[in-house]
Amino acid sequence: MQRPHVQETGVAVAPQRTDVPQRTGASATFSELLKRVKAEGLLDLDPRYYIGRLVRNTTLLVAGLTAFFLLGDSWWQLVVAVWMGLCGGQSSFMWHDAGHKAMFRDKRAASAVGYFHANFVNGVSFGWWVNHHNRHHSNPNHLDMDPDIGRRTAIFDIKQYATRTPRQRFIVRYQSVLFFVLLVLESFKMHKTAVKSIAQGLTKRPVLESTLLLARARSI
Numbered sequence: 629m630q631r632p633h634v635q636e637t638g639v640a641v642a643p644q645r646t647d648v649p650q651r652t653g654a655s656a657t658f659s660e661l662l663k664r665v666k667a668e669g670l671l672d673l674d675p676r677y678y679i680g681r682l683v684r685n686t687t688l689l690v691a692g693l694t695a696f697f698l699l700g701d702s703w704w705q706l707v708v709a710v711w712m713g714l715c716g717g718q719s720s721f722m723w724h725d726a727g728h729k730a731m732f733r734d735k736r737a738a739s740a741v742g743y744f745h746a747n748f749v750n751g752v753s754f755g756w757w758v759n760h761h762n763r764h765h766s767n768p769n770h771l772d773m774d775p776d777i778g779r780r781t782a783i784f785d786i787k788q789y790a791t792r793t794p795r796q797r798f799i800v801r802y803q804s805v806l807f808f809v810l811l812v813l814e815s816f817k818m819h820k821t822a823v824k825s826i827a828q829g830l831t832k833r834p835v836l837e838s839t840l841l842l843a844r845a846r847s848i
């Protein structure tokens with residue numbers, strides 16, 4: 629039996645099989661990289677890391693809410709708004725990793741984190757997003773198959789220009805300048821998509837999703 633050999637990096641690599649066709653080009657490079665990343669344990673689950681993050685994020689969010697209620701009618705609320713925006717960003721990292729099942733061994737616990745952070749904290753449909761994001765990772769940056777490319781108002785290739793409405797074409801002409809405006813408006817688009825996807829029956833748990841969205845709307 630052949631023993632695995634160790635490269636200069638110290639990572640054990642399985643000997644190459646000669647009876648299966650070897651990958652070439654970019655896919656060979658990716659396979660090799662994936663093997664090394666796995667061997668280093670970088671894809672192992674680390675629940676303690678996420679528990680620490682969740683506690684930290686909750687503390688930051690509670691601090692922001694406390695400041696909001698204490699300050700009342702004040703221009704300092706603009707600083708609180710920036711703070712809460714950062715908290716929302718941290719929250720989206722949590723639902724992203726929960727959606728990738730990279731958080732806990734217990735899938736129900738990961739889903740609970742995902743639904744709470746996406747639907748309640750950010751007003752995004754977790755069910756819609758997981759499906760959308762999986763398709764994105766299956767065909768990253770593919771002009772026709774990556775939904776993250778197709779659903780944007782901005783275009784990534786001039787061939788897409790013809791597929792846009794006259795209003796969208798006006799935005800496309802100035803998209804390098806309007807990029808940040810589009811980014812700000814993206815949150816409204818995500819709220820709209822959440823309601824639409826639940827109403828169209830595209831999510832697995834419409835009752836849970838809509839309850840969380842309504843609870844969010846009531847608490848704002």
Ligand SMILES: [Zn+2]
Pocket residue numbers: 724728761765
């Ligand atoms: Zn991802």
